[in-house]
Amino acid sequence: MPLLGWPLVLTLSVVTLVTMVVTLVAWPRVRGGRPLRVAQRVGLLLVTQVATVLLVAAGLNNYGYFFGSWSDLVGQTSSGAPDPATISRALGVKPDSSGTDHGRTGVAPSQTQSAVAHATQSQWSTPAQWSTKGRVQAVTIAGAHSGMSEEALVYLPPQYFQPAYRHTRFPGVEVLTGYPGMTTALVERMHYPSILLSEMAHHRAKPMVLVMMRPTIAPPRDTECTDVPAGPLALTYFAEDVPRAVASDLRVNATGWGAMGDSTGGYCATKLAMTHSSVFTSAVSLSGYYHTLRDGTTGDLWGGSPQVRHLNDLEWLLQHQPAPPVSVYASIGTNELGHNGIVDTRRFASLVRPPMSVQVVTVAGGGHNFRDWSRVVPAGLDFLARRLA
Template sequence: MSLTGTPLLVGTLGAVFLTAVLVAMSWERGGRLRVLVRGVALLASLVSITAAALVQVNRMTEAFTLEAASQSTASASADPAPDAPGSATGSVIRKVTVPGKASKLNLTMFVYLPAAYRTGKQRFPVIQAQHGFSGNPRTWLTKLRVQSVLDTEIAAGRMAPTVVLFPFQSPRPATLDTECTNLVGAEQTETFLTVDVPAYVKAKFRVRNDRAGWGLIGYSAGAYCATSLALRHPTLYAAAASLSGLAGPGITVGDGLEATEHNVLWRLQHLPQPPLALWIGWAKDEKNIPRDSELIVRAARPPLSVTTAVLERGGHSHTVWRQMVGPAFDWLSARLARPLP
């Protein structure tokens, strides 16, 4: 049973109803054990209500899934055989496990392969998509419906056929927020994303090997990841798109550099700006994000360039990001190199 599925939610709601009936029926029964019976019934009711609430929250955030639960024990796997088409247009979503030779993290990753990947012999540009916290790559596939978006944009000619990566950013995505950094004495997520993932993808898939063919995108915490990783590794990526991202990591990395080298705004103000293209999107009614986004835009100087997209309302939500996903991918594709014969 899916951990975010409707059957599980229906089951927990049924348990709430049954325990409520139990409380009502047992309230005046039990004789000398009446207090104990009442206590057991109330405890069962409280547990069922809590379980139903947690299931609903998980349905909204997809913070915990079967894939997330298996991260800590996942082993490296070879690239699977070609998949059957996953949509009417012939694109597929392939699930792999990336061996972390440098980071020591072995994490699941979903890979979008456009229809052209199955029929041609080209090497394709790559966009690496980072998820938010608490969340995981499935949010891109379900809440943001990214496969359908990519199929539509490619079919319309607004986007070149592109391989899109959806990696995990933590072995415990529901409880451990890494912000795509190398945590001191703990998970080396930045190394996983910038060393292990590119090495695996370049070895296993027909993709471009050059910086001009690689970009980043992310929403929420993943938006910070996209801009931060692009600025920290400008020799690896040519462009990055941020959907509602803050300037700083919002966690303790452990190296004391959270407000400086890990902060996007600080880097723009104190370090040479690389020849990089950034797309910054936000909604005006989000908390803190409009302020950080506007500061980042004002701090940008050539050779770095910034494009902005601002929505009037919607808050920090999937509704806002669904409106941004298509334009952001189109913008990225226009700034990345085309498929290479």
């Protein structure tokens, strides 16, 4: 049974209800001496509590998309060893009968079948709808420089399939979840493709290719999009490998990218723009933070080096290095009062100076959740569309 979805929640609901009924019926009927009766009743309570906790955990996971599979839950990656091939193997796209160029490299069917084994969103639209709705395709992007590989969902806008745009190269945007995150949440819960489609229809946004990913490329560790000394080269993967791989096989610009994300994804998006401004010109941070973190999920990401830690601290960079020529859109809820909340966002904004710019948007009554992030996604996409080539 899948970890995500209502079947597991409903099954655990039934199990919880049954354990409660059994506890109520069996409670007055236990037999034996006093120690044995106490032990039996404690056992009944424990079984009921465990079932209840599992039900709540499954419900929260179903809402938050924290873990997408049992292998994710136990810290195993499902993407397998990195494939040295570029993204074209995963897409496996070829010119159709209309002559529209879906991608520049064709592959053998066996390679395509293997590469898209984890495709879950290919039915977002049918081929007949691609020129009006666009396409969401599951792919695996292998990093030539980082040696890392991760699954992604790529949204190609409808213009990508229209003959009038057959020679157009589109701007690219990396969209990142929080930690640990599920990429499917960006489509099913945050509705990025649908919102971009709506914004384009209302002429508030221009066509962009969305490369939707999670920042957890070395599960269960939270790398914070950092090149960890003697560890995962997460920053190299997201900042260099992903744009190059996508640009080499799709009609997407190699530079002039945007980045967008929530929570940890917001920190990563801003970090990509600030540390690799030659590739990323703008970023949108939804409830992101702007300083380095160290906790049980990250461990030591800097190899004990204060310098490496500083170079991954966005506020330190603004205080000690020249500001990069990038634009940042930072949203934060007024109810986010913790160390990574509204105070941190305002502190970051106060440090920004030309040629960098920042636009801070506060969400009245907003918190750290999908509902409030979704309210800002349209404006965030519009912000990127105005700034990308």
